[in-house]
Amino acid sequence: MNAIAEVLPIDLKRETIVPFHTFLWKVASRCNLNCSYCYVYNLGDDRWREQPHFMSESVARRVAQRILDHCRAHGKEHFRIVFHGGEPLLGGFSHIETLVTILESTFADSGIRFHVGIQSNGLLFSEALGDFMLQHKMSIGVSTDGPPKYNDRYRVDHQGRPSTAALEEKLTLLLSPAYRPIFAGVLCVIDIDSDPVEVFDYLDAFNPGSIDFLFPLDNHDRRPRGKEHDVRVTPYGDWLIAAFDRWWAGSGKNRVRIFNSIVRQAYGLPSLVESLGLDPVDLVVVETNGEIEAVDSLKSAYNGAARLGYNVFDHDFDTVASDAAVQRRQLGANELSETCRQCHVVNICGGGYLPHRYAAANGFDNPSVYSTDLEKLILHIHYVVRSTLAAELESVTA
Template sequence: MQLVPFTTRQFHPASGDPVAESAAGSPVAEWPGDLLDVAALRGGGWRPRPFRQFILKIHSRCNLACDYCYVYSAADTGWRRQPPRMSRATAAQAVRRIAEHTSAHGLTEAEVVLHGGEPLLAGAEFVTWLADELRRQVDPGVRLRVTTQTNGVSLRAGLLDQLADLDIAVCVSLDGPADAHDRRRRFADGRGSYAQVRRGLELLTSARYRRIFSGLLAVVDVAADPLALYAELLSWAPPAIDVILPHGNWSTPPPGRHPNDGTPYADWLIPLFDRWYSAPRQETNVRLFSEIIQLVLGGASRSEAVGLSPVGLVVVETDGSVEQVDTLKSAYDRAAATGLDVFAHSFDDVLGEPSIVARQIGTEALAADCRACPVGRICGGGYYPHRYRAGSGFKNPSVYCPDLFRLVRHIETRVVADLTGLRRAPQC
């Protein structure tokens, strides 16, 4: 596939959406931007789905310098313009907007994720106050889950006591055993972080705090051993594991992923799937695999990584600006921006943004190749940020298309074979 010649990026004065310029200097509209007709969709009966997951960026700086970070090491430089910590005034307004949205749509459950940067750098006092505000303002009829995604370095007994008292679930990033983890997740001075993360996990998984341990998150590194990574993660007995593909796209490919150059990520993931799936009992939930199985069986996905379920999350930055999913920062500068904020806009206002609508309309957002693909309904075109190509936007297959096709086919083959075997088994 040929990349469209691209030199500069401008922003539409009304919508704030990106407008590329070709090498000849003529503007090139990138999808969705002005190419998605939201009014026509509404006229045809389409209606947005309310947000159910609210990601609050309570601290915009980090105490690690991971080399694959989509916030500090990718195309977007917005973190430099953000205050390091969300103020109480901004947080209180975000909470009011969450309460307003859940009430207006009659939601019975919602999740608030405390995120960063490294969210725990905001301090235990701020986190305690924020959790109390959420539970005070959100209608008691809403089952509210509050979680945090942390690198684990800051986990200490006193902090964990407060998180446990507030019933805040904790997910920790861990990229495998020490050698694999320390190759990517390091401090700014080059020191690895595995030893500190291990100390934090030993506390978190102790009897005193295990009830708030929600799982582990690992980023795929094709240079690492997938079975060694799984063994390390499984040793902590996590209730769930998220295995994440590195964030890249057609214009900035992820490591080792080049057009028409094999399936390195499927080659890595398939042995991991086989190890997980072949266990005599389910040892943990690997969400990527369980989501694909759910889709193979005709169900709906609960994750944007695969499938066609409408996006249900929104991000609030430390200054109160409202953004799309923050992994879009891997595409280009301001890719996640909406131009809206919690002071002047409701979350219903955000639902009308073309960039949000594009992630709620299912097959209509897919490239023609994806709509025609035999696994398109399961793959769902892949994760939205991974579809970007400068000059055309997001209506492309995932940069991981060959890997996803092979992985889905492999899982589908194994699941169908097992179901066929069950049907043919003699009945007692």
Template sequence: MSPRKGLNGLVVKIASRCNLNCSYCYMYNMGDESYRQLPKIMTDAVVDQLIERTARHCEDFKLRDFEFILHGGEPLLAGKPFLTRFVEKAKKRFEAKRMKLRIGIQTNGVLLDEAWCKLLSASSINIGISIDGPAGWHDKYRKDHQLNGTHAKTLLGLRAAQNEKCKVGVLSVMDASSDPRSMYEYFNQLGIDDLDFLWPDHNYEKLPELYIRRSRAPGYTPFGDWWIRLFDCWFADRFSKPRIRFLNQVILMILGRDAGFESIGQEENRYLIVETDGGIEASDYLKACGDGFTKEGLNVGNHEFSEAFDTPLMKMHRQSHQVMSETCMQCKIREVCGGGHIAHRFGNGNGFDNPSIYCFDLMKLLTHIQNTLLGQLSAKTIREAGLVEMSYEDVLESINMHNC
């Protein structure tokens, strides 16, 4: 067994409430009510404990680079004074040890204005904004607590960040019933350079609506088909092509130049969550698995982050691309797929011992991307990467079944 590696970063929940009420949110609308027991804003005392634990973790594992992703709820609800104190304390502690600290923030964008953007820019904080596409799609899901759409306010926030020359990326939850080309053109028109689409947070206990309307089967891959159309549009774009994280990393993994990340690949998941009360948890996407599902009793006030390596859920999350179902272990594309995101495997009475709910979709998409690359790469690159043409049917046959 290889030596344990330290964390790459932490998702820090500096606010546990949100000014929006998005219908698909794993925090508030997927059955987990544990947020009600959390402080609305992280206290300075917890911040101090968090920074000290993190610095010691970096020292123990000889890490020279670390990332804080400020998250929520809606992190801007913590306020400018809180954010200023957090950044000053964190940078002072890390700079004293000559460690590089990167800080990002993921926001719904509604509260972003010139003053916020000046502060974030001055603090060298990268901004991620959640936008689900044009108003008709965005407002379908991303509403405020009065059930009003939030697209117009979110775009004002995006423009404020762009005007201040902030480094901005956009995160969008994909809707397989939307038109991928229209989505791509919309984000291009907004001038987005860094873009990613998330697979919706479903599992075997909470099936996607498209799978409820029609039985899930190898011949029905609405999510994979959506991604294929998006990939073809993006891949053919020879001009102002944005970086789409998921597609970029799939290509790098197929070429053997990247090990992946939380949702796909072979890499260990080396990020953890810290809640507003200091609670240390695995991926917050796992909140979609049940009320209080991610609570394992660890806290920055009493525990080192290395202790999280051995709790059942955090250990499973960390090793999710190495510990897969028997079906996944038979699969020809397991080294790229990695079983998909652990949150999408839950249910059927088997816990996480299932292929992803999006198994067939991933198979179809990944084989399509690999075969497309084969038509574009040199013979030398193909030989070095060990690539061969592989059909969707080939992969289905490799798992010796047509149902996962």
């Protein structure tokens, strides 16, 4: 039995496979930064030490072939690859070029299309890489937690030195007209000690197109800062509400995916983020050595939490998609704790992100440790949207 199945009740199973759509490749297992909150290196799981530094050509060829077989078996005409790490650019431009060439040659003449995105800290971005990415219609998202006084608190290198100045230089290059088409947005981990309006304004000023706010990867055993003594308090919900109000009052030129997802779901549209909503999860992770894992950030929970026991040399993706632990994340409200199933905002919240539900005592059979934050944020956004629509209706009918 794999690690997740051990802590999830597995009496529920889908009758059909949900084919994977997003394949997250851990193309490098080391990083040039050492962010103190990083789930790969500084939280529950230290198996990265056993991983090769970079994904080899033989692993990449095997994964690409497995994806091709999976797409053909399910009539899939397109899919997504995300190069992740560690820092995915650590192997240099030639490593990225090799991986993309392998993908393109595997899918040549297949009629199946794919998009390659990179999630990076941005520090190793170069013009050569940008030109290659433009040519191959790739995209890149970059992590930053806001202005230097906040970003440099946690996002430091292995000597503890700050990273913002170097990142801002790269962002200027990435957001120049030449490379703007490949820029996919910024990703920001919430620090409740930061000023949400200041952080939002800083990110918004880059005009990144898309902003992702992420909750820190904590759970019921390792409580988030500000919720150590009482999980019912809502510092993260309050932080996000302040950022939302700023966003809602502004030009809205940049999408904020958590806010857009809440509004969209209220009107029956799918969520834009894996961490919200009841849609089946169709993402799978391939480690640097070819192991196939469940959601990568589960590593924050405990050692081996993401392990499924499969690898691309011995197992195909249908076998993985049939695994009870994978299917648990595709069962909608049926997979959630009793508290979540009874919750009035469950259709939008979806019980919160899986790693946030963890407690050693009962695995993932809990609401998110951010439950009250999520509920407050969802209700606030609904209230604001409905009030705005009501005011507009009144002005039309007056």
